[in-house]
Amino acid sequence: MTRERTLREAALEILERAEPYALPEGQLHIELNGRVRPRVGQAEFDDAVTYLATRKYIALLEDSLDPELPQWLITDAGKALLRK
């Protein structure tokens, strides 16, 4: 498995476990760093989140009260991808 794929799968698993709540982006990065070695740099993290968001595997919490603090939820498509 490529590292990119490992990161994406780990991110989806973390978000699924946080359900029904949306996980703040910073906490998602912290949890990924606990699971993946070597640690996940900011650019690498941003790439993984962008990949998942553009393909609608994850979604931003719509009623987030602060746009400066993105909070992510796993979508049904993200859950289906995990089960593949």
Next chain:
Amino acid sequence: MNGRPRSTSLYCRLGSSVRRKLVLEWLFEKGMGYTEIAKRIVEDFGVKTSSDGVTRFAERSKGEWVTERAKERATAKYGALPENLDEEKKRALAQHEFTFATGELTFTQTMAFQRLELDRERWKLQQELDPQRHELAKRKVELLERKLSQADKTTEDIKLTPEEKQVRIREILGMT
């Protein structure tokens, strides 16, 4: 590392989520040392490990622990809210409790969260028929209004950085 723990890791060898939770409590709530924890794991569970093994377990699990605790806190908050409070508002309050518990709340969100709390207290005040309790609820609302007004002034203070504002606002609102 594929993101999942290896079968040889302490995480897997502990074997059950109950044991893992107990070790996490020793680590992050009781503040026991890694050597002491390693000894307890051997004694209590018969699982051989070292302080290095516990260190790696702690590194892996800290983020998960924070999220799990935040979920418990948010779920408890949701359950304690009045049943006939608007469902959307209840969900928003629980989500903000969750975000707050992960330590990721910005000052803008802290303020928004407190405004939701104020709404909830005002709602409770309207429902309270007992004169004594009504007076108490009224005082609580007035106090929260005063705190929020003070916190509002802090958000507009151009001399403070966002981090300083966050600290100050949490102090004013008694969230430290």
